Amino acid sequence: MxxxxxxxxxxxxxxxxxxxxxxxxxxxxxxxxxxxxxxxxxxxxxxxxxxxxxxxxxxxxxxxxxxxxxxxxxxxxxxxxxxxxxxxxxxxxxGDQWYEALANRENVLKRWESALREGVTSLGPDTPAGRRLGETLAFFEFFEGELAALMERWRAHRDKTFGSG
Amino acid sequence: MxxxxxxxxxxxxxxxxxxxxxxxxxxxxxxxxxxxxxxxxxxxxxxxxxxxxxxxxxxxxxxxxxxxxxxxxxxxxxxxxxxxxxxxxxxxxxGDQWYEALANRENVLKRWESALREGVTSLGPDTPAGRRLGETLAFFEFFEGELAALMERWRAHRDKTFGSG
DNA sequence: CGCTTCTTTCAGAATTTTGTGAAGTTAAGG
DNA sequence: CCTTAACTTCACAAAATTCTGAAAGAAGCG
The missing domain is CATH 1.10.10.10 (Winged helix-like DNA-binding domain superfamily/Winged helix DNA-binding domain)
Known part of the structure; x- marks a missing residue:
């Protein structure tokens, strides 16, 4: 007790x-x-x-x-x-690695991007649908790039808040 | 054909x-x-x-x-x-709303945070486990805040890349 | 080497999830 | 109002998942 x-x-x-x-x-x-x-x-x-x-x-x-x-x-x-x-x-x-894995949906994103790229090609980049897919693809590419920077900022924020130990 | x-x-x-x-x-x-x-x-x-x-x-x-x-x-x-x-x-x-919904895991995040907050309280903020939970909670809070800013940057990026139409 | 302790694999029972057909509900058009 | 077109709900059959007990597989230790 x-x-x-x-x-x-x-x-x-x-x-x-x-x-x-x-x-x-x-x-x-x-x-x-x-x-x-x-x-x-x-x-x-x-x-x-x-x-x-x-x-x-x-x-x-x-x-x-x-x-x-x-x-x-x-x-x-x-x-x-x-x-x-x-x-x-x-x-x-x-302690400090697991949520990186969580945020690290990179594999998922990569596969989505791959499927979208194929879609753009096969539907035609100049069709309305192809353009929509292309924009979606661009979003994921953008997002993926931002994620790394975001994690960097988190580490800095964490060290400041919790001390580096 | x-x-x-x-x-x-x-x-x-x-x-x-x-x-x-x-x-x-x-x-x-x-x-x-x-x-x-x-x-x-x-x-x-x-x-x-x-x-x-x-x-x-x-x-x-x-x-x-x-x-x-x-x-x-x-x-x-x-x-x-x-x-x-x-x-x-x-x-x-x-076209430009659906992936916001996707990135918009805010509800999910909110619930996670809520569960974590309770955990910190009930395990004690000064126990090792409580500290780990607290740090996890801080990460999600940080992430949630960054998400909004990230979406802003995306909109700017998109308008530049695809034109505003 | 064989014993012992821990982990993994596997087949199957029980539960859960999924998608359908059919009946029910809502709303447009005569 | 009645008819008809469209969407929704519901009960159930089929299928996929999930977890277990039991047996098999590693790996330390005598």
Whole structure:
């Protein structure tokens, strides 16, 4: 019942946050298990948990943890760590890296752009539809370029606000 | 076989684009029917189509069109128009409005922020987890603010590139 | 090397989501 | 008003997803 221990905050409070934040991620399109695992990691004091810890807190099978973690690792939202001399793995959110992955929809944008480019070509750049597609394409290209600059500004803003540690 | 008529480009080329662009939207999290309807509208010369036209091109039922359009209208990606003196409705992409809706994830951001704020409070702003959540929250707040400015710059860029018409 | 511990893969049951047909609702035109 | 054209809603069948238990696969340790 003591909530001051490093990893021992009121488990219920943690769980409430995990589930409510995960629900938002789900609503935004993420699948449920990855969302819950991610939220759990995010609200852990260490910023990392083992497979067993995740399974216990979220009441899900090792298989579910495995699947969720695979997805999160592929999308660069968590990384896997090996504690040397143990076959236990830790899954970690890089405090300052994960939201870059989120903002980093670059792959998505790139594919959209590619599809649009083909569309412009095949419908004809001088048809009304082709022009609309072209303008849309230009928007995404613009957006993609701005994103990098925006992330730079964020880092500066963050260092100023939170200190560089 | 004449492709210069206003709405008469090679139907197959249009269909190819529609399906491939829609597939990208689906991969990014949009549901299939809205994605297809949206792509179809985007690649129409008028920038608008009737329910019947959509049903025919996409080979889907009126019910499916209705559902897709309802979703798209709710998310401000298309608007509905009544041609006066007819019970036919037209669904339209606003050439310069639709991607604002796309970039306009503000509602999503707002909900995330709200969940994070609660998390910071209930885990304690001075715990490691609370600090991580707080920093995440700050990022979203920052991002939200930047988005508006970014869209401004886009409009300027667009007007310069495409002329203001 | 074999044991043990952890992780991954796989087949399948349960749930959820999707799209349709058909009935219902609204509104224009006679 | 009645008819008719268009859109919407609803219940359900089909299909896709999701999560699990069980078995198989790695990797440290004796």
């Amino acid at each position: 003591n909530e001051s221990a490093g990893s021992g905050q009121d488990a219920q409070a943690v769980s409430r946050f995990v589930e409510s934040f995960a629900a938002q991620l789900v609503e935004a399109g993420m699948t449920r298990m990855p969302a819950r695992v991610f939220a759990a990691l995010l609200s852990s004091d260490e910023g990392s948990m083992t497979s067993a810890e995740l399974g216990e807190q979220l009441r899900i099978s090792p298989a579910a943890v495995s699947g969720a973690v695979r997805y999160l690792a592929q999308t660069h939202m968590v990384s896997r760590e090996r504690e040397p001399g143990s076959r236990r793995e830790r899954y970690r959110v890089h | 004449n492709e210069s008529a206003g709405s008469g480009q090679d139907a197959q080329a249009v269909s190819r684009f529609v399906e491939s662009f829609a597939a990208q939207l689906v991969e990014a999290g949009m549901t299939r029917m809205p994605a297809r309807v949206f792509a179809a509208l985007l690649s129409s010369d008028e920038g608008s189509m009737t329910s019947a036209e959509l049903g025919e091109q996409l080979r889907i039922s009126p019910a499916a069109v209705s559902g897709a359009v309802r979703y798209l209208a709710q998310t401000h990606m298309v608007s509905r128009e009544r041609e006066p003196g007819s019970r036919r409705e037209r669904y339209r992409v606003h």
